[in-house]
Amino acid sequence: MAEARRESGLAGLADFGYSGNMESTDAVSALSALAHPGRLAIFRLLVRSGPAGMAAGDIGRATGMLANTLSSNLTILTQAGLAASRRDGRSIIYRADYQAMSGLLAFLMEDCCAGEPAICAPAIAAAQAGACGTKAC
């Protein structure tokens, strides 16, 4: 989807390591998948439901999405590597892929700190604060 974008006008990006960087294109597809209110909501729900995951129907009930719209959004999250599914009887259980999430965060942090490491410390602190609530980690 986002990978098959038109590429005109991007000549020259290779000059600083843009093209051919698999990490970067992976990041773009993960970001594209999350850059949608409904899909971000689904993903949050999946993360909160833990490794056990959540049946598509329950996700649909929680978000109010129609089954077909939900299905296409789940497919987009899955193709971006952010979710995985398994069948359980008549239901299909989706779960968040934490490794993909870690990879995306690492990629973004790397960007953030490549230039001015000092400036990126607050980002780490904020991330840890978000991660641990107000408690010490």
Place this chain on the structure above:
Amino acid sequence: MAEARRESGLAGLADFGYSGNMESTDAVSALSALAHPGRLAIFRLLVRSGPAGMAAGDIGRATGMLANTLSSNLTILTQAGLAASRRDGRSIIYRADYQAMSGLLAFLMEDCCAGEPAICAPAIAAAQAGACGTKAC
């Protein structure tokens, strides 16, 4: 832009705190801004150039984008809060907004850890690894 999306089909998302959550809509617009190969490249460039920032023309030379395309992408990053600009003579200097970046990372980490804190530790480790290279922080 992404904020003014059609909203049909999202009824019911409010049930678990989706709608009206400013944080979430901010995250979606930041994610949308970064979910584009050229803009992600621009943003990385800006982050690496530090607080001093970079003139639009230099960004154009580095990325190979046409001036008008570049301008519209810089506007999108700015409107998403990820970049800021100031005029310096004939040039306009853009810089990354680190606070916005921290906020986005915190939001994503928060999602990641709300359900299963133990699972999110690797994400923090990965983020710190990305942040600090292979050196201890």
Place this chain on the structure above:
DNA sequence: TCTATATTTCGTGAACTCTCGAAATATGGA
């Protein structure tokens, strides 16, 4: 086998994004 439940696939129209050429605006220097 028949029926109900659960989810996906298909096709379509509307809305949105993206890039471009051309023109406009702004600043600095001759």
Place this chain on the structure above:
DNA sequence: TCCATATTTCGAGAGTTCACGAAATATAGA
């Protein structure tokens, strides 16, 4: 004031995303 440089704005066409209704597929149980 005139000109060159730097950047933005405008308008348009091509391509993509989105949500929906209808139909198809898959599983479980009567």
